[in-house]
Amino acid sequence: MPRIRAAVCHAFKEPLRIEEVDLRAPAAGEVMVRLQAVAICHSDIAFAEGAWGGTLPAVYGHEAAGTVEAVGPGVIAHAPGDRVIVTLIRSCGTCPTCASGHPVDCETPYNRDTGPLSTTTGGTLSHGLNCGAFAEAVVVHASQLAPVPADMPPEAACLLACGVITGVGAAVNTARIRPGEVVAVIGAGGVGLNAVQGARIAGAAQIVALDRVPSKLDDAVAFGATAGLLSDTPDLRAAFRAATGGRMADVVLVCTGAIAAYDGALALLARGGRMVMVGMPHSGAMSSYEPVMVAALGQGMLGSNMGDTVLARDIRWMTDLWRQGRLKLEDLVSARFPLDRINDAIADTKAGTARRNVIVL
Secondary structure, three states, rough: OOOEEEEEOOOOOOOEEEEEEOOOOOOOOOEEEEEEEEHHHHHHHHHHOOOOOOOEEEOOOOOOOEEEEEEOOOOOOOOOOOOOEEOOOOOOOOOHHHOOHHHHOOOOOHHHHOEEEOOOOOEEEEHHHHHOOOOEEEEHHHHEEEEOOOOOOOOHHHHHHHHHHHHHHHHHHHOOOOOOOEEEEEEEEOOHOOOOHHHHHHHHEEEEEEOOOHHHHHHHHHOOOEEEOOOOOOOOHHHHHHHHHHOOEEEEEEEOOHHHHHHHHHHHEEEEEEEEOOOOOOOOOOOOOOHHHHOOOOOOOOOOOOOHHHHHHHHHHHHHHHHHHHHHHOEEEEEEEEEHHHHHHHHHHHHHOOOOEEEOO
């Protein structure tokens, strides 16, 4: 059983501890990947703060890239030496949702407390977000991998495992943005910038980014937004109309977990528009809206989990767009940190100005 270093969460809202843990060999259908880069996602931070519960101790991290080191019995799609990304999308391939083309909603349960990780004394170590990627290596189900080009930098490749597919996928797969539509993106962080990219790729005529931080609006314009508005602008509807030549949004992508963003999103929608819920509030947080207006205006609300991504379908065209210079990846990286400084990377991410901080292994 390999012994690796990992960042372990022993108590919610406390710093992660770098320590040695045991990682068993891949079983049937599993793959071991030696990691080269893993990004800090707000979902990892929320789990480490206890926002959604879970067993401790745990190793979080789910936005990773590396090289296949070993494969378990029955794995034919991957081989040692392959460059891959590692995602939390674990799918059985046979349940009704998987068979219907929605692997992100796989119905087959997975017990993270009986996964491949354990403490050096044999104790339970939860396999956080199905990956446990705040570590030097992972063992995951083969369905959680997708190949990436050998010349793609690891710190860019790892972003395809969550932030990119979540944002771009929400725009392309969930919202199904059509050429000529007007799009609002609320929250211009790592996922929001990718929602902007997805709207641009889909052919949106106008893309208005909204955020509380002026510098993040500048980032959004650099990634393809046609305008940026501070979310606390007085009479936001009027300001939005002014930015779009009098139109409201056909699609509003909420890319933050802030309840205020959800409460105000419907006010930006045009008749027949659709709001896509991407950002994840903490459990128990509530939003409110007026149902009669949604019904009368023919509007809709959709949830988007991991951008409704199908790895075998979507990673290929996204890597093609990256090679063509139409999908920015390297520009999403704000800073690089070694594993020993993961708590600094988390603190910098929580400060709210980073696009994506990446742990380079």
